[in-house]
Amino acid sequence: MAQTYTVDEVAKHNTAESAWLIIHGKIYDVTRFLDEHPGGKKVLLRAAGTDASKQFDQFHNAAIMAKFGPGLEIGTVGSAQVEKKSENSMLATDDQFGDMIPFGDPMWYQDWYSPYYNDTHRAVRKHIREFVDKEIMPYCHEWDEAKKVPPEVFVKAAKAGVFAATMGCHIPEEYMTYGLPAGLKFDQFDAFHEFIVTDEIARCGSVGVVWALIGGLTIGLPPIIQFATKEVKDKCVKPCIAGEKFCALAITEPYAGSDVAGLKCEAKDMGDYWLVNGEKKWITNGVYADFFTTACRTGEGISLLLIERTMPGVTTRQMQCSGVWASGTAYITFEDVKVPKSNLIGKLNNGFKHIMHNFNHERMGICIQANRMARICVEESLKYAHKRKTFGKTLIEHPVIRNKLAHMIRQVEATHGWMENLMYQTEKMPAHLRPLRLGGPIALLKAQCTVTFEYCAREAAQIWGGLAYTRGGQAEKIERLYREVRAYAIPGGSEEIMLDLGVRQAVKMGQAMGAKL
């Protein structure tokens, strides 16, 4: 049991020799932290011996205590009351999850009815939230600045079921070291479980960290799981799902991005092996990936080959991007790489089809992440607007700020509603119809999500002012997200291409289904 102290006992510890603080009912000994405190020693000393909850909330974001708290906490205040639930609980139907910041979570978290979710979804939500709050959220800034997520974090994520849950396909039992989140089985698992896992991971507020975890694997590994030979699968799937090895999708080149048909990387048939030469650019996780699901030109068409880091002639270097620092974005060169014939993934010259097979899954992942990032902008801004005062009023009391928040909220919620609808279609629609019927709407949804995110990041940065122009600190998430907007608006099909594709497909499908156009 935690040691308890009275307020009078805490009050005695108000010097540089022994400095204690009360923050939200817990007591912290900050004596050895005085010189390390980024906000300065003096502010802590002035507050020493008192309840400094208000000052603490004013200058920090909540994740700080998850990181620093355990090393400094020494007990609780004897008379501390557990923070009470809302007085107005009579308003609720008792299905609340999270901290109830309005629109800070999807509506079904906040006591609104939804047809899409049951108790297994609630269990997965709780499981991943606890994992992110404890293991990810407090460290995002540190990992981003270091441009690296520590290896043990991937194993923790694997144990939490994150990788198995985000492949968009069933993984054979023999490749599963750990289970799915919350002990679920694949026959209980649907598209909404994956939606929740991706959304909750994205809630950490760092696109770089999200992509380090699920950016490469969710696009690089599904073609292997679905189309590769048993030999290739045996090599890659198990260690990747266990967080021990990494797989990247290597398509984009200095010469071709969304325009996949323009790829130049070549695999020459040398009889008993392929000889690969070419360059790949902006490859997520490429800096540390062990396996590359690589699109190569093979005579008549494009094929997917598994290229392994250990093969002579493979070189990767970290690219200096505006954002996504932790995700190991790489420039890759393949120089006379000899790739065994057995490393062909799927059929020869069918690579484009195999890549397309995962497009809807990849884009839905981007949609979920981008809209959560937009939601974080709402949540963080709403919280900040309640504590920051200008001209004698809190920001939330200024109509111009409420107007900004309203425009952010309406876009995030409308986008989320459309996303749930399309997710339901991916769940219910027969598999053979999905690429035809859903490609267009998902492309439009992707543009909707990224435009919404860009809008919200801009407005949040205005609300946060100078703090959002500074790396780290209270507006850490907003500053970073503002830099990371383009990471969603460009890859996976740029906004312009998505919008055009969406309309072209809608017209084609409409005509095929009887519309008189």
Ligand code: HEM
């Ligand atoms: C256990 C208690 C505390 C911890 C672990 C802590 C930790 C930190 C950290 C990590 C920062 C860097 C900025 C950030 O990441 O947000 C910071 C900044 C700061 N802290 Fe604290 N702090 C504590 C208590 C306090 C208290 C009680 C006060 C005021 C009375 C205070 C005032 C400040 C100020 C003014 C800044 C600079 C904010 C800025 O740059 O805008 N801190 N603190």
